[in-house]
Amino acid sequence: MAGGGGLAKSDGDKNYPGNMTVFVFLACLVASSGGLIFGYDIGISGGVTSMDPFLIRFFPSVHAKEQEVVDTNQYCKFDSVLLTLFTSSLYLAALVASLFASVITRKLGRRATMLGGGVVFLVGAILNGFAMNIAMLIIGRILLGIGVGFSNQAVPLYLSEMAPAKMRGMLNISFQLMITVGILAANLINYFTAKISGGWGWRISLGLAAVPAVIMAGGSLFLPDTPNSLVARGKEEEARAMLRRIRGTHDIGLEYDDLVAASEASRAIENPWKTLLERRYRPQLAMAILIPTLQQLTGINVVMFYAPVLFKTIGFGGTASLMSSVISGGVNMLATFVSIATVDRLGRRKLLLEGGCQMILAQLVLGTLIWIKFGTDGVATISRSYAIGVVFCICVFVSAFAWSWGPLGWLVPSEIFPLEIRSAAQSMVVVCNMAFTFIIAQIFLMMLCRLKFGLFYFFGACELLMTAFVYFFLPETKGIPIEEMDRIWATHWYWKRFVEGNGGRRKVQLTSSSNAV
Numbered sequence: 252m253a254g255g256g257g258l259a260k261s262d263g264d265k266n267y268p269g270n271m272t273v274f275v276f277l278a279c280l281v282a283s284s285g286g287l288i289f290g291y292d293i294g295i296s297g298g299v300t301s302m303d304p305f306l307i308r309f310f311p312s313v314h315a316k317e318q319e320v321v322d323t324n325q326y327c328k329f330d331s332v333l334l335t336l337f338t339s340s341l342y343l344a345a346l347v348a349s350l351f352a353s354v355i356t357r358k359l360g361r362r363a364t365m366l367g368g369g370v371v372f373l374v375g376a377i378l379n380g381f382a383m384n385i386a387m388l389i390i391g392r393i394l395l396g397i398g399v400g401f402s403n404q405a406v407p408l409y410l411s412e413m414a415p416a417k418m419r420g421m422l423n424i425s426f427q428l429m430i431t432v433g434i435l436a437a438n439l440i441n442y443f444t445a446k447i448s449g450g451w452g453w454r455i456s457l458g459l460a461a462v463p464a465v466i467m468a469g470g471s472l473f474l475p476d477t478p479n480s481l482v483a484r485g486k487e488e489e490a491r492a493m494l495r496r497i498r499g500t501h502d503i504g505l506e507y508d509d510l511v512a513a514s515e516a517s518r519a520i521e522n523p524w525k526t527l528l529e530r531r532y533r534p535q536l537a538m539a540i541l542i543p544t545l546q547q548l549t550g551i552n553v554v555m556f557y558a559p560v561l562f563k564t565i566g567f568g569g570t571a572s573l574m575s576s577v578i579s580g581g582v583n584m585l586a587t588f589v590s591i592a593t594v595d596r597l598g599r600r601k602l603l604l605e606g607g608c609q610m611i612l613a614q615l616v617l618g619t620l621i622w623i624k625f626g627t628d629g630v631a632t633i634s635r636s637y638a639i640g641v642v643f644c645i646c647v648f649v650s651a652f653a654w655s656w657g658p659l660g661w662l663v664p665s666e667i668f669p670l671e672i673r674s675a676a677q678s679m680v681v682v683c684n685m686a687f688t689f690i691i692a693q694i695f696l697m698m699l700c701r702l703k704f705g706l707f708y709f710f711g712a713c714e715l716l717m718t719a720f721v722y723f724f725l726p727e728t729k730g731i732p733i734e735e736m737d738r739i740w741a742t743h744w745y746w747k748r749f750v751e752g753n754g755g756r757r758k759v760q761l762t763s764s765s766n767a768v
């Protein structure tokens with residue numbers, strides 16, 4: 252049947268010798284700190300924009316509207332283009348930066364890209380912490396965005412290239428784990444800084460972004476580059492030594508030859524962007540666009556960015572709102588471990604299908620709870636037990652995302668691109684992710700004001716579509732060596748029509764080179 256037919260068989264996998272080494276583990280741990288800077292950004296702005304002193308200083312009109320008597324329409328009280336621009340400008344900057352970052356990851360390597368990203372991010376954090384006016388605030392956000400664009404381009408590739416195939420899922424998800432740690436840290440920091448009397452707590456919240464930046468920039472000074480990237484840049488001897496080191500064995504001939512073959516195919520390509528548009532790469536192009544886009548259409552960032560605002564909307568007090576977002580942040584982090592523990596055993600598809608169904612259910616119940624209380628005019632006060640029900644539904648939704656589309660939205664793209672288009676395709680992933688993060692951040696408050704409770708049904712419908720997409724179109728990638736991923740398309744009921752006749756090209760190279768060992 253269609254969906255099942257997409258599964259690539261894992262028997263016949265080439266098992267390269269070698270194991271998971273402490274060296275790889277540490278390198279991946281340091282690299283995944285790139286997730287911290289992304290997560291910190293996601294988690295910090297919602298809380299800051301719900302702090303009165305911050306609003307009074309930078310967005311006085313929004314603050315005045317928020318103070319109006321309770322019978323104003325709750326759905327619309329935070330609807331301000333300027334306020335959402337504060338949150339979303341970062342993602343626009345990240346989008347543009349990732350286009351440049353693709354050239355840097357290819358020419359200078361993954362490590363240099365992370366280092367550059369960390370430094371720019373640090374400057375942005377300092378500017379934001381000391382912001383005296385809106386301009387400083389927005390310029391700071393743009394620099395943070397550039398840092399995020401660089402790191403999201405380089406880190407997932409770095410992790411997938413360093414990891415042995417058997418543990419690639421687990422190691423790659425350390426990036427997502429760090430994102431969730433960053434979000435939770437930001438939520439907690441906001442909870443405490445909001446209480447600082449004197450009204451300058453927001454400066455600490457924004458300025459502390461410097462900490463993950465220093466970790467990432469400092470860490471990447473000590474990181475080795477991936478063997479794939481070293482081979483691609485002509486540093487063959489270094490690459491061979493690195494492969495021996497990270498696999499903990501001298502028996503690396505098979506894997507090394509496959510890397511060289513992939514690199515030769517990659518060198519023959521002049522313009523990776525143009526190549527990506529060729530028909531034979533249609534499956535990869537479709538995934539590079541759809542996976543990040545659909546990840547954002549789950550509506551996750553409505554919760555991540557605006558949880559405090561959302562909770563205030565349904566009548567929670569200031570501290571209660573921040574506390575509830577700490578709870579959803581904690582659930583987000585803990586649930587990521589489920590994915591880490593199961594992704595290389597259960598595979599990617601099972602997690603995505605289960606997570607998708609759970610998210611649909613949660614959105615339906617959430618929308619209905621809000622409909623019953625707030626109706627269409629948005630006026631209500633809710634009881635404590637009702638509020639607990641709402642927070643519970645949000646947690647059910649967040650946990651499903653955290654073991655499915657959250658980590659896999661980064662993992663799957665980073666493992667399916669052949670080396671010759673890998674940097675360009677990854678940058679397409681970051682561009683689409685950031686574009687839709689920007690769009691959702693920018694229009695959410697407006698959509699809430701117009702669609703009201705229907706907004707949750709809208710996201711539920713998106714989740715239904717994406718679950719069907721996984722079922723029919725996403726082949727399983729578990730356990731397949733990254734430079735051998737081509738074959739999942741050749742055996743897929745739909746995608747095979749694009750690769751037939753071309754699929755054999757690299758396969759022949761790979762087989763002949765491995766025979767030589």
Ligand code: BGC
Nearest residue numbers: 293430431551552555657658
């Ligand atoms: C997504 C972010 C999201 C985060 C939540 C990431 O995978 O790309 O947009 O905020 O997960 O944990």
